[in-house]
Amino acid sequence: MKLAYWMYAGPAHIGTLRVASSFKNVHAIMHAPLGDDYFNVMRSMLERERDFTPVTASIVDRHVLARGSQEKVVENITRKDKEEHPDLILLTPTCTSSILQEDLQNFADRAALESQSDVLLADVNHYRVNELQAADRTLEQVVRFYLEKAKKINQLPKNKTEKPSVNILGIFTLGFHNNHDCRELKRLLNDLGIEVNEVIPEGGSIQNLKNLPKAWLNIVPYREVGLMTAVYLEKEFKMPYVDLTPMGLVETAAFIREIKKILNGFDKHIQFDESLINFEEYIDKQTRFVSQAAWFSRSIDCQNLTGKKTVVFGDATHSVSMTKILTREMGLRVVCAGTYCKHDADWFREQVFGFCDEVLITDDHTQVADMIARLEPAAIFGTQMERHVGKRLDIPCGVISAPVHIQNFPLGYRPFLGYEGTNQIADLVYNSFTLGMEDHLLEIFGGHDNKEVITKSLSTDFSFQWSQDALLELGKIPGFVRGKVKRNTEKFARENGINQITIDVMYAAKESAGT
Amino acid sequence: MSKNLNNFQNKFECETGNYHTFCPISCVAWLYQKIEDSFFLVIGTKTCGYFLQNALGVMIFAEPRYAMAELEEADISAQLNDYKELKRLCLQIQQDRNPSVIVWIGTCTTEIIKMDLEGMAPRLEAEIGIPIVVARANGLDYAFTQGEDTVLAAMANRCPSYSLDNKNVIKVNQKAPLVLFGSLPSTVANQLDLELKRQGIHVSGWLPSQRYVELPNLGEDVYVCGVNPFLSRTAMTLMRRRRCKLIGAPFPIGPDGTRAWIEKICSVFNIIPNDLKEREMKIWQGLEDYLKIIRGKSVFFMGDNILEISLARFLIRCGMIVYEIGIPYMDKRFQSAELALLEQTCFEMNMPIPKIVEKPDNYYQIQRIRELQPDLVITGMAHCNPLEARGVNTKWSVEFTFAQIHGFINAREILELVTRPLRRNMNLKALGWTTLVAN
Numbered sequence A: 001m002k003l004a005y006w007m008y009a010g011p012a013h014i015g016t017l018r019v020a021s022s023f024k025n026v027h028a029i030m031h032a033p034l035g036d037d038y039f040n041v042m043r044s045m046l047e048r049e050r051d052f053t054p055v056t057a058s059i060v061d062r063h064v065l066a067r068g069s070q071e072k073v074v075e076n077i078t079r080k081d082k083e084e085h086p087d088l089i090l091l092t093p094t095c096t097s098s099i100l101q102e103d104l105q106n107f108a109d110r111a112a113l114e115s116q117s118d119v120l121l122a123d124v125n126h127y128r129v130n131e132l133q134a135a136d137r138t139l140e141q142v143v144r145f146y147l148e149k150a151k152k153i154n155q156l157p158k159n160k161t162e163k164p165s166v167n168i169l170g171i172f173t174l175g176f177h178n179n180h181d182c183r184e185l186k187r188l189l190n191d192l193g194i195e196v197n198e199v200i201p202e203g204g205s206i207q208n209l210k211n212l213p214k215a216w217l218n219i220v221p222y223r224e225v226g227l228m229t230a231v232y233l234e235k236e237f238k239m240p241y242v243d244l245t246p247m248g249l250v251e252t253a254a255f256i257r258e259i260k261k262i263l264n265g266f267d268k269h270i271q272f273d274e275s276l277i278n279f280e281e282y283i284d285k286q287t288r289f290v291s292q293a294a295w296f297s298r299s300i301d302c303q304n305l306t307g308k309k310t311v312v313f314g315d316a317t318h319s320v321s322m323t324k325i326l327t328r329e330m331g332l333r334v335v336c337a338g339t340y341c342k343h344d345a346d347w348f349r350e351q352v353f354g355f356c357d358e359v360l361i362t363d364d365h366t367q368v369a370d371m372i373a374r375l376e377p378a379a380i381f382g383t384q385m386e387r388h389v390g391k392r393l394d395i396p397c398g399v400i401s402a403p404v405h406i407q408n409f410p411l412g413y414r415p416f417l418g419y420e421g422t423n424q425i426a427d428l429v430y431n432s433f434t435l436g437m438e439d440h441l442l443e444i445f446g447g448h449d450n451k452e453v454i455t456k457s458l459s460t461d462f463s464f465q466w467s468q469d470a471l472l473e474l475g476k477i478p479g480f481v482r483g484k485v486k487r488n489t490e491k492f493a494r495e496n497g498i499n500q501i502t503i504d505v506m507y508a509a510k511e512s513a514g515t
Numbered sequence B: 001m002s003k004n005l006n007n008f009q010n011k012f013e014c015e016t017g018n019y020h021t022f023c024p025i026s027c028v029a030w031l032y033q034k035i036e037d038s039f040f041l042v043i044g045t046k047t048c049g050y051f052l053q054n055a056l057g058v059m060i061f062a063e064p065r066y067a068m069a070e071l072e073e074a075d076i077s078a079q080l081n082d083y084k085e086l087k088r089l090c091l092q093i094q095q096d097r098n099p100s101v102i103v104w105i106g107t108c109t110t111e112i113i114k115m116d117l118e119g120m121a122p123r124l125e126a127e128i129g130i131p132i133v134v135a136r137a138n139g140l141d142y143a144f145t146q147g148e149d150t151v152l153a154a155m156a157n158r159c160p161s162y163s164l165d166n167k168n169v170i171k172v173n174q175k176a177p178l179v180l181f182g183s184l185p186s187t188v189a190n191q192l193d194l195e196l197k198r199q200g201i202h203v204s205g206w207l208p209s210q211r212y213v214e215l216p217n218l219g220e221d222v223y224v225c226g227v228n229p230f231l232s233r234t235a236m237t238l239m240r241r242r243r244c245k246l247i248g249a250p251f252p253i254g255p256d257g258t259r260a261w262i263e264k265i266c267s268v269f270n271i272i273p274n275d276l277k278e279r280e281m282k283i284w285q286g287l288e289d290y291l292k293i294i295r296g297k298s299v300f301f302m303g304d305n306i307l308e309i310s311l312a313r314f315l316i317r318c319g320m321i322v323y324e325i326g327i328p329y330m331d332k333r334f335q336s337a338e339l340a341l342l343e344q345t346c347f348e349m350n351m352p353i354p355k356i357v358e359k360p361d362n363y364y365q366i367q368r369i370r371e372l373q374p375d376l377v378i379t380g381m382a383h384c385n386p387l388e389a390r391g392v393n394t395k396w397s398v399e400f401t402f403a404q405i406h407g408f409i410n411a412r413e414i415l416e417l418v419t420r421p422l423r424r425n426m427n428l429k430a431l432g433w434t435t436l437v438a439n
Helices: A012-022 A038-046 A062-067 A070-084 A095-100 A104-114 A131-152 A178-191 A206-214 A227-237 A249-264 A279-290 A293-298 A300-305 A316-329 A342-352 A365-375 A384-393 A418-432 A436-444 A468-476 A479-495 A503-514 B003-008 B024-034 B046-055 B057-061 B082-097 B108-112 B117-128 B146-156 B164-169 B186-198 B232-240 B254-268 B276-286 B288-294 B308-317 B336-349 B362-372 B381-389 B398-402 B411-429
Strands: A002-004 A026-032 A055-059 A088-093 A118-121 A165-171 A195-201 A217-219 A309-314 A333-339 A358-361 A379-382 A397-399 B012-014 B038-044 B066-070 B101-106 B132-136 B178-181 B203-207 B223-226 B245-247 B298-301 B321-327 B355-358 B376-379 B394-396
Touching (some): A002 B082, A012 A055, A012 A131, A012 A195, A026 A070, A026 A095, A038 B381, A055 A070, A070 A088, A070 A104, A088 A131, A095 B046, A095 B108, A118 A131, A131 A195, A131 A206, A131 A227, A165 A178, A165 A227, A178 A418, A206 A227, A217 A227, A217 A249, A249 A316, A249 A418, A279 A293, A279 A418, A293 A300, A293 A316, A293 A418, A300 A418, A309 A316, A316 A342, A316 A418, A333 A342, A333 A365, A342 A358, A358 A365, A379 A384, A379 A418, A397 A418, A468 A503, A479 A503, B024 B046, B024 B066, B024 B101, B024 B146, B038 B046, B038 B108, B066 B082, B082 B101, B082 B117, B101 B117, B101 B146, B117 B132, B146 B203, B146 B232, B178 B186, B178 B232, B186 B203, B186 B254, B223 B232, B223 B254, B232 B245, B254 B276, B254 B308, B254 B336, B254 B411, B276 B288, B288 B411, B298 B308, B308 B321, B308 B336, B308 B411, B362 B381, B376 B381, B376 B411, B381 B394, B394 B398, B394 B411
Parallel strands (some): A026 A055, A026 A088, A088 A118, A165 A195, A309 A333, A309 A379, A333 A358, A379 A397, B012 B355, B038 B066, B038 B101, B101 B132, B178 B203, B178 B223, B223 B245, B298 B321, B298 B376, B376 B394
Antiparallel strands (some): A002 B066
């Protein structure tokens, strides 16, 4: 047993449901007790979804415990088949079905005989995989099922598309800025004269899955979901894939060059015509003039950010990309980069090697909070959880990764990927820091946190006695730096064994900071 | 079924139970705030944790006094010893928070693997010296607000016994102590206390109390009365295990319900209520601006929190037409006075008694909503946005659980909630964008 207040990645069935409800005309039936259909609320509220979420539960109740849920599951599947005529019904196990150990595969097979729709049992185990791993698996499972089916009845397309084209794998409902990223990717590919063959799962149709092999290559923008599908397609159909995340100027350029390398590698009869577009010229123009990020890093405004301490935490994709951007493209110092994707820890370490001082791999939010309290960065880039930690410690935070709240599903266009993404990230970083004038005040009242920290954890409660006039003085300091001044003064007092903080102590603290 | 419910004979239906509601473990959200010295430990899986974390939103960051004991694979396959594991976690809680009571919330998983929480609790309680109350608030058996019912039923067993010593608390004109049950914000509880005080009735305690150590005395001479319609297990426990006398009254929701509730309590104590009719009239007059908006409008309850009968009864009295009352579970005995008041209200307002659908099927309900086109649908958050996009006004039912809706004073709050979508959409009507979904 584990005492837990909060988690970064959800349970496995959430991943499966995200795949199902991203596709068009796919219905998921959860084998779950009453109240487990909370996914519908999240989708309807966070995504502000206009349509009914295509997820229902085959409810596990007392009667089911006594008699087994066979009839009920089969009935629910055939009923949904008649009501909504989905192309596919995905039977989704939950933690409850994991322990009941009923033969769900058998129910799915039986229901498939009576249904017009295809019926699949999602192959995920609650106790072994989390939301992201489950989504990755389920997507691969669905793709594999339909490609094998098409192969059997000889419906697989024989040829590649005439013009170079790609599939984008891993755009999801409830994904962090996924829809904006997808639009930006399409724009980028269009600029390069590359067609988009299929986007899955978001908005994709099951019937079009058989067209996947027509694309020249696959693109997996996010590390967490889609990679399994790409690997499968490579193995079965010899489709190459690009798994670089085009986030930040350097990585976007690398992403484009990788695509070009693959396109140039095709055989004679489907050769990519390089004379049409010059990728290097495109990268150069976008980097230096279309995107504002390169210029922003060079502008004097960004000088103030030089060497500032930051902490980055999130899913593997966003945390890695953000760490590289901050260090390489903006000249900040990432004192710690971390991820909750424990299953991908090796990849993460390898990627951020040389870009940060230390690495933290954990899914325990209190460890992350304590790390932040210990390092006292000038800004945090993390999930909603880190934003709340930042609030408590008075450290600004930019949200760069799921898990997220409704405010991270903006209506406006906010991609993180591609060249527009670099602009958005530059804004996010800039706005997260205390700026010019503020910075000046910080210097006056005690400088940056390059000294020892007061405590090693968030949970200290020791309070100092502030005298009346010291409090008045503190009140005169502008609100946005007040917390920092207070902390620095208390740090000074602690170091010098002072309990009562007077104006004199404040000035002494300020003085000592200058030396 | 009592005799006066004959008119309901054909009004009860039961569907498939495929409906959306919150998991009953959500009760920790309001109960940990209500019982200030408690700690709620939900013994379940990531699924439970994910629900709590998302459903309770920002509350999680305010150092809540609840946590998950997250079961891992080794717990399920009994490679780990449940008792030792729970002891380890409870000692940690004791050290970090020092609560006066730890409430274990049993979930579907503990139910299926038959973890003997009731058996372990007394042993562990003796060993670590903190009371441990066990409530099985799981989705196999219960819906949403019934979670509170299971917790209060378990707590009823922990209330001290009523003895002759504390009899002197009672005022002269009241023949026995009165304990009210149901968790309400303290301001609302005070308001109801005050309403009864006006009639010379002293409330000797609440279940739950503000602190666990202040649980009310219970015993054979104690009268108990519920304030919420989903408390049937608690009522049963109070009657059978603690030998209390249950006052079966409509619930104090809406001015009509509040008056009927007070009248019923008065009648038990042989008190003729004073000024009650005038007070109700005055409240109604104060509501006129809202009543103008909803009079003659129709409403459809999809059903998810068991407040539906009381709310429907109040809205019919307000002049609304109720098409359907969906409800997760209908205890006809515990709610008999409420049902009788509903019937009487329908008769007086010259309305047919609406259909009451137990364990509704949301899919069929959506079909009926399409046909009936009600002016307002009261439903869970899973359906609100899709219905709004199709031009149907909706109100989240969950808000009625968290808002202050009891007593005379708060009648306004209910109508504020009910009229909000109507007022908002009236503002937007002129724009002509009512249907925002592609066919």
